[in-house]
Amino acid sequence: MLKVLVAIKRVVDYNVRVRVKPDGSGVAVEGLKMSINPFDEIAIEEALKLKERGQAAEVVLVTVGDSDAQQQLRTGLAMGADRALLIETKAPTEPLVVARALRALIERERPDLVLLGKQAIDDDHAQTGQMLAALWDRPQATFASRLEIDGARARVTREVDAGLEVIDVDLPAVVTTDLRLNQPRYVKLPEILKAKKKPLDVLPLSSLGIDASPRLVVERVDAPAPRARGIRVQSAAELVDALRQRGVL
Amino acid sequence: MARVLVIAECSGERLNASTAKCVACAREIASDVVVAVFAPRGAEAAAEAAALEGVSRVVHVEWSSPPLAASLAPEIVSLAPGFTHVLGPSSTFGKDLLPRVAALVGVGQVSDVMSVLDPYRFKRPIYAGNAIATVRAPSDSTLVATVRLASYAAAGSAAQPAPIEIRSPSTSPPSHTRFVELRSEQGNRPDLQTASRVVAGGRALGSAENFTRLYELADALGAAVGASRAAVDSGFVANDLQVGQTGKIIAPELYVAIGISGAIQHLTGIKDARTIVAINRDADAPIFEIADVGLVADWAQAVPDLIAALRTASR
Numbered sequence: 001m002l003k004v005l006v007a008i009k010r011v012v013d014y015n016v017r018v019r020v021k022p023d024g025s026g027v028a029v030e031g032l033k034m035s036i037n038p039f040d041e042i043a044i045e046e047a048l049k050l051k052e053r054g055q056a057a058e059v060v061l062v063t064v065g066d067s068d069a070q071q072q073l074r075t076g077l078a079m080g081a082d083r084a085l086l087i088e089t090k091a092p093t094e095p096l097v098v099a100r101a102l103r104a105l106i107e108r109e110r111p112d113l114v115l116l117g118k119q120a121i122d123d124d125h126a127q128t129g130q131m132l133a134a135l136w137d138r139p140q141a142t143f144a145s146r147l148e149i150d151g152a153r154a155r156v157t158r159e160v161d162a163g164l165e166v167i168d169v170d171l172p173a174v175v176t177t178d179l180r181l182n183q184p185r186y187v188k189l190p191e192i193l194k195a196k197k198k199p200l201d202v203l204p205l206s207s208l209g210i211d212a213s214p215r216l217v218v219e220r221v222d223a224p225a226p227r228a229r230g231i232r233v234q235s236a237a238e239l240v241d242a243l244r245q246r247g248v249l
Numbered sequence: 250m251a252r253v254l255v256i257a258e259c260s261g262e263r264l265n266a267s268t269a270k271c272v273a274c275a276r277e278i279a280s281d282v283v284v285a286v287f288a289p290r291g292a293e294a295a296a297e298a299a300a301l302e303g304v305s306r307v308v309h310v311e312w313s314s315p316p317l318a319a320s321l322a323p324e325i326v327s328l329a330p331g332f333t334h335v336l337g338p339s340s341t342f343g344k345d346l347l348p349r350v351a352a353l354v355g356v357g358q359v360s361d362v363m364s365v366l367d368p369y370r371f372k373r374p375i376y377a378g379n380a381i382a383t384v385r386a387p388s389d390s391t392l393v394a395t396v397r398l399a400s401y402a403a404a405g406s407a408a409q410p411a412p413i414e415i416r417s418p419s420t421s422p423p424s425h426t427r428f429v430e431l432r433s434e435q436g437n438r439p440d441l442q443t444a445s446r447v448v449a450g451g452r453a454l455g456s457a458e459n460f461t462r463l464y465e466l467a468d469a470l471g472a473a474v475g476a477s478r479a480a481v482d483s484g485f486v487a488n489d490l491q492v493g494q495t496g497k498i499i500a501p502e503l504y505v506a507i508g509i510s511g512a513i514q515h516l517t518g519i520k521d522a523r524t525i526v527a528i529n530r531d532a533d534a535p536i537f538e539i540a541d542v543g544l545v546a547d548w549a550q551a552v553p554d555l556i557a558a559l560r561t562a563s564r
């Protein structure tokens with residue numbers, strides 16, 4: 001029976017269209033709806049499926065962030081995770097620092113499987129899982145669209161540019177999730193109430209004894225250059241004419 | 250002085266088109282660009298890399314096992330000393346591999362470089378391309394980065410091929426990760442990532458059978474075929490055709506979106522196309538905000554009309 005660690009991130013909800021601050025200092029996130037990063041939600045769902053199939057014994061959630069991230073941990077507990085850990089820091093989280101924090105946590109928790117999203121939809125880095133696997137010196141299976149556990153081995157189908165790649169990895173391993181792995185469940189009210197009683201521990205990032213200094217400086221953030229306004233045509237023939245005039249046909 | 254090590258991506262024994270784009274980005278960072286090719290002995294990929302403009306040397310590591318991240322990363326780390334930068338493509342190959350390299354080196358990674366301001370300052374998209382961040386990395390350690398392929402034109406051909414140095418691997422692949430198989434459905438069509446024309450369909454097409462009608466249009470245009478996430482999720486086509494934030498980010502000369510409403514996540518994948526055409530029954534679909542040429546029409550009518558109009562025009 002596996003112990004599964006699921007790492008999640010609190011991000012601006014994917015349905016919210018963010019705006020860049022006029023002074024270029026960043027993206028205005030104050031007051032916006034926040035959610036579990038959608039790929040991480042898929043990771044939680046997959047861990048819960050393993051538990052329901054009798055392959056996992058315990059599902060532990062972890063996030064690295066400020067105290068507001070407890071909301072997303074509670075949501076994950078309401079989905080069905082057993083307990084949660086907040087590794088608390090007020091500093092912005094960089095993938096390498098998160099990977100180091102998770103690596104330190106693994107020493108304490110000793111999971112057989114670490115599941116997390118393939119990328120966070122705010123900074124779009126897509127790095128944390130791979131970095132964790134490197135620091136842990138364990139296998140990585142990124143962009144997973146299918147996960148089958150067979151004893152001490154996992155067979156993972158990965159969504160790659162050329163199609164679907166199947167690999168076998170020995171456990172423990174890191175698996176990052178892609179969109180088609182599963183459809184996360186909706187949380188029902190009784191579960192939300194029950195989740196309030198589940199254990200949620202807070203651990204300062206500084207207590208892990210890792211180098212948490214940021215390496216990348218975001219100097220400024222700008223809105224993307226807009227595209228020029230387009231034209232409307234009334235028929236397929238006009239469309240072909242318009243493309244010829246533009247020299248693309 | 251900056252020296253860049255570009256990690257080549259291979260498709261079998263051939264060089265993937267992503268490598269020439271990485272070389273173009275690397276040239277903006279340094280004049281000394283070395284390409285590392287991991288391919289079997291005698292593979293054409295090494296000579297193809299040596300023929301790219303701006304490459305000063307190719308290191309061909311004779312690599313016979315599958316190019317898995319867990320195997321390649323330690324080998325790349327062994328090549329990295331002496332280089333200020335290690336660059337790879339932001340394809341699924343590079344996205345899988347480069348963060349593993351960065352962590353082994355003990356540095357962060359700059360993902361999806363879209364422009365180089367100086368060797369340690371870059372622009373990269375965040376929030377699905379709805380914002381562009383200018384990031385600075387420390388200049389006192391190796392810089393690991395992936396290159397956003399849609400932002401770069403491929404490097405051209407060199408007048409003289411660069412020298413090729415052949416090496417044996419200095420590390421042995423770990424046994425904990427094993428390649429089983431690759432299932433590909435792209436067939437003989439133009440490659441979606443690099444095609445100059447792309448025809449893509451969305452949920453409105455309604456079925457896998459209807460989607461095949463798009464292939465006729467793609468053939469008439471000499472285009473590759475793509476799809477929205479909704480079309481892939483609905484099972485109309487395979488995942489490797491998905492265009493968008495989490496699929497392929499492409500920059501063709503012509504992109505024709507048919508029955509695609511234009512979710513932000515999809516628009517992220519096509520923003521850099523030279524000309525965007527949208528055909529959709531819903532006049533208020535967000536795809537029209539980004540389209541250069543829009544036609545409000547049902548796909549079932551518009552696609553055959555368009556094929557006929559293209560045939561007439563080519564006569």
